[in-house]
Each structure stands twice: as C-alpha cells, then as structure tokens.
Amino acid sequence: MPEQLAQDSSLAREHILQHTDLIVCITTMPIPIKQSPERKNARRRLLEAATDVIRQKGFAATSIDDLYQSVGVTKGAFFHHFKTKDALGVAAANFWAETTSALFAEGG
Known part of the structure; x- marks a missing residue:
C-alpha cells in the first residue's frame, strides 16, 4: 500500500x-475589471425601471425585489445606489422630472 x-x-x-x-x-x-459597462448603467437602469414599475403598480405595491430583478442587478447593487426604497422613490421622481422636462417646456 x-x-x-x-x-x-x-x-x-x-x-x-x-x-x-x-x-x-x-x-x-x-x-475582468469591476467597472463593466453594465455596472456603470445599473443606477440609471434602476431609475428607469422605477419610473415604469411604480407607474404600473404604484409606489406602495412596488417591491425592491421587483425593481432589481427587472433590470438584472443584485439586491446589493440596489442598496449600493439607494439606501432605501424611499430614497429610490425621490431619485426616480427627480430623474423623471429631468428626463421629461423638455417635453413639458413651453413652446417645446
């Protein structure tokens, strides 16, 4: 043996x-580098998803899981960008106002 x-x-x-x-x-x-193109867009993708999902379901009915899963990021990525669901709500409202302000401008 x-x-x-x-x-x-x-x-x-x-x-x-x-x-x-x-x-x-x-x-x-x-x-692989940590800052892949997908990572750089995670915050924006979360904001875009928030405006869509919250308009469909309402803020109270929208869960954090709904948001991060809809854009294919982790829960950790969500909390990296937003401390709470409320913080995301405020950021999403500001994002929506910024991205749509030209549509509502006088004479525009």
Missing part, C-alpha cells in the same frame, strides 16, 4: 509538472 501511494504521488507530481504551462497560463489571465 505505501508503495502504491508513493507511485501515485510520483505520478501526480509528474502530471503537474507536465501541465505547469497551463497553470501559469490560467493564473495570468486578465481579471
């Missing part, structure tokens, strides 16, 4: 040595 273990260990070491290039290659692959 000890001889078999020694032989298995020797084979394992030999196998690792043969594939060292592969291991080095894998460990030196570039790590």
Whole structure:
C-alpha cells in the first residue's frame, strides 16, 4: 500500500509538472475589471425601471425585489445606489422630472 501511494504521488507530481504551462497560463489571465459597462448603467437602469414599475403598480405595491430583478442587478447593487426604497422613490421622481422636462417646456 505505501508503495502504491508513493507511485501515485510520483505520478501526480509528474502530471503537474507536465501541465505547469497551463497553470501559469490560467493564473495570468486578465481579471475582468469591476467597472463593466453594465455596472456603470445599473443606477440609471434602476431609475428607469422605477419610473415604469411604480407607474404600473404604484409606489406602495412596488417591491425592491421587483425593481432589481427587472433590470438584472443584485439586491446589493440596489442598496449600493439607494439606501432605501424611499430614497429610490425621490431619485426616480427627480430623474423623471429631468428626463421629461423638455417635453413639458413651453413652446417645446
């Protein structure tokens, strides 16, 4: 039995040595950056979803889960951008006012 273990260990070491290039290659692959395009748009996507979902369901009936799941972000991402549902509500109202003000401008 000890001889078999020694032989298995020797084979394992030999196998690792043969594939060292592969291991080095894998460990030196570039790590994706944290600021992917999707992450940069998470706040805006949450605000857009909030204006749509809140108009459909009403503020009280809209859950945080409804919002973050509708745009494909995590709950943590939601709370990264907004402390509470109320904070999102205020931000969504401001966002809606900013994005639609040109539509309601006099003569516009």
